[in-house]
Amino acid sequence: AQSVTQPDIHITVSEGASLELRCNYSYGATPYLFWYVQSPGQGLQLLLKYFSGDTLVQGIKGFEAEFKRSQSSFNLRKPSVHWSDAAEYFCAVGRLGNEKLTFGTGTRLTIIP
Amino acid sequence: DAGITQSPRHKVTETGTPVTLRCHQTENHRYMYWYRQDPGHGLRLIHYSYGVKDTDKGEVSDGYSVSRSKTEDFLLTLESATSSQTSVYFCAISEANEQYFGPGTRLTVT
Numbered sequence: 001a002q003s004v005t006q007p008d009i010h011i012t013v014s015e016g017a018s019l020e021l022r023c024n025y026s027y028g029a030t031p032y033l034f035w036y037v038q039s040p041g042q043g044l045q046l047l048l049k050y051f052s053g054d055t056l057v058q059g060i061k062g063f064e065a066e067f068k069r070s071q072s073s074f075n076l077r078k079p080s081v082h083w084s085d086a087a088e089y090f091c092a093v094g095r096l097g098n099e100k101l102t103f104g105t106g107t108r109l110t111i112i113p
Numbered sequence: 114d115a116g117i118t119q120s121p122r123h124k125v126t127e128t129g130t131p132v133t134l135r136c137h138q139t140e141n142h143r144y145m146y147w148y149r150q151d152p153g154h155g156l157r158l159i160h161y162s163y164g165v166k167d168t169d170k171g172e173v174s175d176g177y178s179v180s181r182s183k184t185e186d187f188l189l190t191l192e193s194a195t196s197s198q199t200s201v202y203f204c205a206i207s208e209a210n211e212q213y214f215g216p217g218t219r220l221t222v223t
Contacts, residue, residue: 006155032210043203043214044156051210090155092212099144099163099207100171105155 002027002093006104013081014112021076021107023091032094033074034101035065039087047089050074061085086111116140117215119204125221132191134218136204138184144207145187147171147179149200150217156203162187194222 003026013019025031032051036044048059055067065076074091091104116139126132136145144163148156148171158171160179168179176198178190191198199222204215 009153034211036214043216046211046213049211094210096210099210100146100158100161101212103148103156105153 004104142206
């Protein structure tokens with residue numbers, strides 16, 4: 001069975017600083033990997049996805065993520081965070097031929113001035 | 114915007130009462146999902162549908178049933194609500210292996 005671990009429950013970053021959110025997955029074959037963002041009181045918005053090919057993927061709002069098969073990781077990064085990036089971030093894993101996703105428990109990001 | 118609406122957006126109900134949540138989509142997506150979101154658990158799949166009248170259980174399906182009599186609507190029913198079903202419920206659709214979510218329904222069972 002596939003699973004996702006987001007080891008950081010809560011991260012605090014200063015505005016303008018760089019950000020890295022961790023995601024580790026467990027799955028035997030090549031996974032489909034996703035990052036979603038959820039602002040308070042809102043639904044989830046897809047930030048970026050990895051299906052195949054280039055292991056560094058670019059997403060919306062200046063985010064990027066890198067797929068590292070050897071580390072079973074798909075970490076999310078942003079070079080300089082903005083106060084509007086404060087939200088909860090979810091990593092998810094799926095696979096070819098299966099339309100179900102498994103989500104991590106989320107990382108809450110707080111931005112301090 | 115994947116054209117997903119959920120109703121109601123907020124509901125308070127009493128233990129033991131039946132509750133039905135509705136998910137409506139406007140773009141003829143085949144796959145639809147119901148998740149619940151709880152602190153410390155992320156999103157957990159309750160049920161999903163892969164077509165009209167075709168549904169299957171997710172990881173937390175006990176106490177829930179679903180129905181899909183037409184492509185655009187996916188209903189989630191709590192036959193007899195319990196306090197443990199207090200949660201935020203999200204509907205989602207899938208398009209090319211990407212899932213898109215509705216705005217959510219906050220359900221409180223007292």
